[in-house]
Amino acid sequence: MAEDLIDVNESMPTNTVEEYLRMDRMPHIWCPGCGIGTTVNCFAHALEQSNLDLQKVAIVSGIGCTGRVAGYINLDSFHTTHGRAIPFATGLKLANPELKVVVYSGDGDLTAIGGNHFIHAARRNVDMTVILINNFIYGMTGGQVAPTTPLTATASTTPHGNFEDSFNLPYLAESCGAVYVARWTAYHVRHTTKAIKEALAKKGFSFVEILAPCPTLFSRRNKLGDGLDQMKYFKEQSEIKNDIDTKTASLSFQGKITVGKFVDRERPTYLDAMNEYYGKKFGDKYTPYNG
Amino acid sequence: MKADPKGVLTGAIFLDGDHACAEGAIAAGCRFVAGYPITPSTEVVERIADRFPLIGGMFIQMEDEIASSIAIQGAVWGGKKAMTVTSGPGFSLMMEHIGLAAMTEVPCVFVDVQRGGPSTGLPTLPGQGDMMQARWGSHGDYGIIALCPNSPQECFDFTIKAFNLSEQYRVPVLLMMDECVGHMTERVIIPPADQIELYPRRYYDGPKEEFLLFKPDKDMVPPIVKAGDGYNIHVTGLTHDEKGYPAMTVPAQEKLVRRLIDKIKLNADKIVEYKEEQVEGADVVVVTYGITSRVAIPAIEQARAEGMKVGHLRLIVAWPFPEKRIKELASKVKAFVVPEINYGQMVLEVERHVAGKARVELVGHGGGAVHNPKDIYNVIKNSVKG
Numbered sequence: 001m002a003e004d005l006i007d008v009n010e011s012m013p014t015n016t017v018e019e020y021l022r023m024d025r026m027p028h029i030w031c032p033g034c035g036i037g038t039t040v041n042c043f044a045h046a047l048e049q050s051n052l053d054l055q056k057v058a059i060v061s062g063i064g065c066t067g068r069v070a071g072y073i074n075l076d077s078f079h080t081t082h083g084r085a086i087p088f089a090t091g092l093k094l095a096n097p098e099l100k101v102v103v104y105s106g107d108g109d110l111t112a113i114g115g116n117h118f119i120h121a122a123r124r125n126v127d128m129t130v131i132l133i134n135n136f137i138y139g140m141t142g143g144q145v146a147p148t149t150p151l152t153a154t155a156s157t158t159p160h161g162n163f164e165d166s167f168n169l170p171y172l173a174e175s176c177g178a179v180y181v182a183r184w185t186a187y188h189v190r191h192t193t194k195a196i197k198e199a200l201a202k203k204g205f206s207f208v209e210i211l212a213p214c215p216t217l218f219s220r221r222n223k224l225g226d227g228l229d230q231m232k233y234f235k236e237q238s239e240i241k242n243d244i245d246t247k248t249a250s251l252s253f254q255g256k257i258t259v260g261k262f263v264d265r266e267r268p269t270y271l272d273a274m275n276e277y278y279g280k281k282f283g284d285k286y287t288p289y290n291g
Numbered sequence: 292m293k294a295d296p297k298g299v300l301t302g303a304i305f306l307d308g309d310h311a312c313a314e315g316a317i318a319a320g321c322r323f324v325a326g327y328p329i330t331p332s333t334e335v336v337e338r339i340a341d342r343f344p345l346i347g348g349m350f351i352q353m354e355d356e357i358a359s360s361i362a363i364q365g366a367v368w369g370g371k372k373a374m375t376v377t378s379g380p381g382f383s384l385m386m387e388h389i390g391l392a393a394m395t396e397v398p399c400v401f402v403d404v405q406r407g408g409p410s411t412g413l414p415t416l417p418g419q420g421d422m423m424q425a426r427w428g429s430h431g432d433y434g435i436i437a438l439c440p441n442s443p444q445e446c447f448d449f450t451i452k453a454f455n456l457s458e459q460y461r462v463p464v465l466l467m468m469d470e471c472v473g474h475m476t477e478r479v480i481i482p483p484a485d486q487i488e489l490y491p492r493r494y495y496d497g498p499k500e501e502f503l504l505f506k507p508d509k510d511m512v513p514p515i516v517k518a519g520d521g522y523n524i525h526v527t528g529l530t531h532d533e534k535g536y537p538a539m540t541v542p543a544q545e546k547l548v549r550r551l552i553d554k555i556k557l558n559a560d561k562i563v564e565y566k567e568e569q570v571e572g573a574d575v576v577v578v579t580y581g582i583t584s585r586v587a588i589p590a591i592e593q594a595r596a597e598g599m600k601v602g603h604l605r606l607i608v609a610w611p612f613p614e615k616r617i618k619e620l621a622s623k624v625k626a627f628v629v630p631e632i633n634y635g636q637m638v639l640e641v642e643r644h645v646a647g648k649a650r651v652e653l654v655g656h657g658g659g660a661v662h663n664p665k666d667i668y669n670v671i672k673n674s675v676k677g
């Protein structure tokens with residue numbers, strides 16, 4: 001099949017990521033060919049290349065196959081409830097602004113049950129990096145339709161095909177106020193690593209969507225082959241278009257995929273806005289909140 | 292540990308119960324509050340929002356109660372004392388996260404200013420219908436602590452108590468107010484900060500290599516650390532081992548869930564609190580809590596004036612329930628009378644421990660108002676007759 005894809009990782013040293021992982025929790029639960037592990041590798045490399053004090057980085061996940069990421073990362077890590085990683089992260093960040101807070105979760109978790117939290121954290125510009133793994137499906141619960149499932153694709157709860165429009169997540173994130181928005185796929189490991197690194201360096205609500213194969217539940221049910229075939233699709237159909245209008249970045253079933261960095265802008269974070277506002281309002285009486 | 296004087300409004304002031312609760316939280320050192328407006332609890336967060344900016348607190352009005360009830364848990368792991376406040380419908384939305392706080396042993400406070408239910412019910416009027424939900428509302432088994440103030444003064448005092456108990460037992464503590472105590476205004480005495488005793492967070496101070504996030508001390512409560520302390524902690528709502536790692540086995544479940552229950556159950560003697568009055572030698576004991584403990588007084592006094600031997604046992608801590616005391620009294624009295632603004636919740640607990648040794652009479656009320664003391668009096672009178 002797609003043997004030409006095997007060298008995707010070649011330029012990446014693979015042994016250095018171990019210190020970012022909880023090796024005492026291996027083997028992980030993910031299926032062979034699942035794209036989540038690939039993204040974790042990118043995340044670990046991004047951490048490695050960032051200048052962050054790892055003692056001050058925390059990772060928060062919701063529930064799902066992707067939700068298990070927090071449990072494998074060797075940082076302060078929180079595996080919370082389904083859909084609620086973002087409000088947990090909001091509390092953590094606002095309680096201790098010194099922390100770099102990363103949310104790592106699935107498309108269903110962050111945009112179905114957690115959709116309300118997603119849009120409000122972006123609107124408030126709470127300083128956090130949200131990494132969303134979009135596998136077009138609910139993995140953990142057995143392949144049900146998600147808000148990201150493309151039109152006509154089959155899922156266990158749309159056995160005759162999906163007739164609901166799906167989210168265009170970069171557009172959603174941008175409209176709600178995210179300061180950094182990028183989309184890549186598990187095929188684009190170097191771009192993904194770079195995007196995560198940039199997102200981590202950004203102050204404010206930064207968002208990286210990564211399309212990833214779920215061979216077990218999405219690809220097979222839709223007769224798209226295995227993980228490697230899905231990677232091949234990502235490779236062949238992706239078009240890098242930086243800074244495009246996110247309105248045009250919607251996805252379709254096995255159609256073209258727009259990837260790239262779409263948004264990189266400045267807005268005052270929730271805390272900065274609060275401190276600035278109260279500083280003006282109360283003058284000397286106000287001590288800027290810093291945790 | 293004494294309270295930080297910053298923000299403590301020492302003196303005698305007129306406050307309603309909601310505002311007194313906010314002042315209690317401030318005195319307890321709470322500096323993170325997340326909430327979503329809902330009658331009749333909103334005044335708590337309104338006062339917090341007004342007071343926090345100048346005392347270094349962080350108040351955030353979240354997008355809903357689900358978010359509020361987990362934002363406070365993030366804040367605790369970030370090192371804050373934290374609280375959320377709600378009423379009926381919002382309390383229902385918080386249930387999953389009460390379970391998360393119980394499972395991951397997060398010291399925090401949930402305030403429920405009870406109103407008439409179910410559903411939207413009677414938003415502006417009192418109820419006491421969330422008492423069983425407080426005990427059992429989240430799925431699965433766990434221990435919990437719930438307190439019932441009956442005045443603005445107690446809203447202040449018990450909010451501090453709620454924080455202290457949550458820190459001592461690493462458990463979410465529920466302050467079960469009701470619309471009446473929330474909205475009644477009375478004189479509240481706020482003591483000087485150096486007379487307010489606080490239970491400090493049980494931070495781990497042993498050797499780093501030996502640290503396990505869920506390894507209990509002798510009293511079954513594990514010490515805690517916060518994010519950023521360099522322990523690379525893992526916290527999960529999955530059944531976990533002492534390290535905090537998922538351990539999805541029957542023995543791990545037995546060990547963890549047993550302890551979550553036992554740390555409250557086996558420490559119950561230290562947690563349980565009630566007030567008794569003329570219980571010795573009584574024929575009938577009236578068991579009350581919250582606003583109903585005040586409404587019952589004229590009924591009890593009238594019965595006494597007519598020569599009936601009536602005692603009054605008021606629950607300060609509703610959960611854990613004072614089972615031992617009720618069991619003891621069961622063989623000494625003819626009857627228990629339990630007025631509550633619901634159709635029978637805490638009365639079930641009284642019945643369970645009385646176990647047929649005396650009669651147990653509910654004085655139920657659907658909510659929207661307090662009882663007419665006459666209704667309580669009539670039941671007392673009939674019970675004395677036997």
Ligand SMILES: Cc1ncc(C[n+]2csc(CCOP(=O)(O)OP(=O)(O)O)c2C)c(N)n1
Nearest residue numbers: 063064065066082106107108109138139140
């Ligand atoms: C309140 C609640 N509802 C439902 C579930 C069941 N559940 C667990 S994971 C999940 C969906 C996961 O899908 P997604 O977020 O896309 O992550 P993936 O598994 O695909 O990585 C659901 C519905 C739950 N744990 N909690």
Ligand code: SF4
Nearest residue numbers: 030031034065139214
């Ligand atoms: S079910 Fe899908 S998403 Fe979950 S581990 Fe398997 S391949 Fe990955």
